[in-house]
Amino acid sequence: MGMKFNTAKRHLREGSKNIFRNGWMTIASIGAVTVTLILVGVFLAVVFNLNKFATNIESDVEMSVYLDPTLAQDKVQSIQGELEAIDKVGSVKYSSKDEQLNQLMEDMGQTDWDLFEQDNPLSDTYVVKTSDPHDTASVADKIAKLDGVDKVDYGKATVENLFTVSKYARIIGAVLIIGLVFTAIFLISNTIKITIIARSREIGIMKLVGATNSFIRWPFFIEGLLLGVLGAIIPVALVLVGYYYLSNNMTDNISIGFVKILPYAPFAFQLSGLLLAIGAIIGVWGSVMSVRKFLKV
Amino acid sequence: MIDMKGVHKTYANGVTALNGVDVHIDSGEFVYLVGPSGAGKSTFVKMIFRGEKPSTGIVKVDNKDLSTYKERHIPKVRRKIGVVYQDFKLLPKLTIYENVAFALEVIEESPKIIRDRVMEVLDLVGIKDKARSFPDELSGGEQQRVAIARAIANNPKVVIADEPTGNLDPETSWGIMKVLEDINQKGTTIIMATHSKEIVNTIKRRVIAIENGRIVRDEAGGEYGYEV
Numbered sequence: 001m002g003m004k005f006n007t008a009k010r011h012l013r014e015g016s017k018n019i020f021r022n023g024w025m026t027i028a029s030i031g032a033v034t035v036t037l038i039l040v041g042v043f044l045a046v047v048f049n050l051n052k053f054a055t056n057i058e059s060d061v062e063m064s065v066y067l068d069p070t071l072a073q074d075k076v077q078s079i080q081g082e083l084e085a086i087d088k089v090g091s092v093k094y095s096s097k098d099e100q101l102n103q104l105m106e107d108m109g110q111t112d113w114d115l116f117e118q119d120n121p122l123s124d125t126y127v128v129k130t131s132d133p134h135d136t137a138s139v140a141d142k143i144a145k146l147d148g149v150d151k152v153d154y155g156k157a158t159v160e161n162l163f164t165v166s167k168y169a170r171i172i173g174a175v176l177i178i179g180l181v182f183t184a185i186f187l188i189s190n191t192i193k194i195t196i197i198a199r200s201r202e203i204g205i206m207k208l209v210g211a212t213n214s215f216i217r218w219p220f221f222i223e224g225l226l227l228g229v230l231g232a233i234i235p236v237a238l239v240l241v242g243y244y245y246l247s248n249n250m251t252d253n254i255s256i257g258f259v260k261i262l263p264y265a266p267f268a269f270q271l272s273g274l275l276l277a278i279g280a281i282i283g284v285w286g287s288v289m290s291v292r293k294f295l296k297v
Numbered sequence: 298m299i300d301m302k303g304v305h306k307t308y309a310n311g312v313t314a315l316n317g318v319d320v321h322i323d324s325g326e327f328v329y330l331v332g333p334s335g336a337g338k339s340t341f342v343k344m345i346f347r348g349e350k351p352s353t354g355i356v357k358v359d360n361k362d363l364s365t366y367k368e369r370h371i372p373k374v375r376r377k378i379g380v381v382y383q384d385f386k387l388l389p390k391l392t393i394y395e396n397v398a399f400a401l402e403v404i405e406e407s408p409k410i411i412r413d414r415v416m417e418v419l420d421l422v423g424i425k426d427k428a429r430s431f432p433d434e435l436s437g438g439e440q441q442r443v444a445i446a447r448a449i450a451n452n453p454k455v456v457i458a459d460e461p462t463g464n465l466d467p468e469t470s471w472g473i474m475k476v477l478e479d480i481n482q483k484g485t486t487i488i489m490a491t492h493s494k495e496i497v498n499t500i501k502r503r504v505i506a507i508e509n510g511r512i513v514r515d516e517a518g519g520e521y522g523y524e525v
Contacts, residue, residue, distance in 0.1 A: 205386045205388055206388070207375075208348070208375065209375070209447065210376035210400065
């Protein structure tokens with residue numbers, strides 16, 4: 001199935017020429033690609049950032065392991081090893097009851113703490129994080145059973161709510177993205193199909209002159225690829241410029257400083273690459289699929 | 298050059314277009330195909346370039362049985378035969394030059410040979426100065442000249458012309474006939490389906506008359522034989 005270099009060049013030339021010679025058809029196809037890719041781009045940016053946001057909140061989930069106040073100091077230290085040995089535990093941080101008290105005093109401000117300083121009522125504590133925040137509940141149960149552990153606290157109700165909300169948010173986001181991408185594929189390939197149906201007569205003539213199917217198909221492949229890529233130019237530019245302003249303003253604005261959007265690099269570039277790829281694939285797919293129908297003459 | 302033996306063709310809709318055709322056409326002949334509309338002339342010529350397959354019977358071109366070609370080799374059959382249609386069938390978005398070059402591009406000729414040959418055949422049909430125009434900028438006669446140039450571009454042994462003058466005024470038609478005669482002079486076999494009494498009766502050649510899917514008359518230097 002070797003193709004001569006000159007023939008390959010010919011297909012490239014014809015494919016690009018068709019872009020210009022088909023005038024408004026080309027504009028219609030590129031327009032369809034542009035509009036849908038802008039939608040897909042904006043939507044992907046929002047969904048990926050919401051996902052990042054949810055992940056950030058989830059990763060803040062930690063549990064406080066309060067030790068039995070009467071526990072001997074060497075036992076307190078050996079528990080650290082036991083905690084780290086538990087499956088799925090990510091990090092273990094020790095905080096003595098003195099540190100706990102200092103923290104409390106700092107948080108509460110000026111009061112009379114003398115009495116507490118003489119007889120500290122707090123417990124030595126380990127702050128434990130799991131590698132995957134979703135394992136918090138099961139790991140907390142295991143830790144609670146350890147010898148010398150008084151109580152494990154991780155704000156059970158709040159955390160469960162958080163996980164439920166973020167789970168459904170992710171599912172809805174994924175469904176919407178898939179739906180949008182399919183709509184985009186349908187819309188774009190349909191527009192391209194219409195432009196090719198208008199050329200079905202030409203395809204018939206090419207066959208009568210002795211062109212093989214692949215000889216006819218290649219320029220359409222090139223044309224579809226170009227339509228997809230050209231259609232992706234404006235969406236990509238919008239992503240690169242729009243996201244740049246967005247990421248600058250978001251970091252400047254202190255009131256929402258805790259909402260960190262995904263950093264410009266690499267996210268804006270990844271998103272641009274994705275849009276370009278979607279455009280190219282849909283362009284080629286739409287055009288090759290449409291030609292296929294007319295090649296069975 | 299062309300042999301048909303016991304060729305029948307019944308279309309999927311039940312219409313029988315050819316009903317037992319036997320014919321032999323020699324290399325270098327000029328043959329008119331005449332007969333009423335719907336008699337089977339178009340199906341006859343389609344048999345030769347595999348535009349249709351016979352229901353039964355054998356069609357041989359250049360001593361090769363066309364039924365032995367696989368579906369994907371049909372383009373190769375068509376490259377050996379130039380076809381000229383009543384409606385020209387030019388590619389509207391290609392220039393005149395590109396339309397003719399297309400027939401050479403499909404056989405993957407080198408660009409240099411394509412350039413030379415395209416200008417040569419455009420010159421032959423007398424339309425060299427329109428090379429950069431698009432088909433819709435040309436008159437019907439000029440477009441038919443382009444179609445002929447495309448048909449002969451890769452030196453086919455046979456040129457089939459299906460009512461080539463059907464859409465043209467008489468004066469233009471004579472010009473087209475002159476071109477076809479020139480090509481025939483150079484040794485190319487020409488098979489031309491036509492309704493033109495004037496042409497058949499003026500330029501006397503072999504006439505094959507088809508009626509109801511059968512050959513009813515086959516004579517060298519014959520007359521058109523139908524009232525118009």
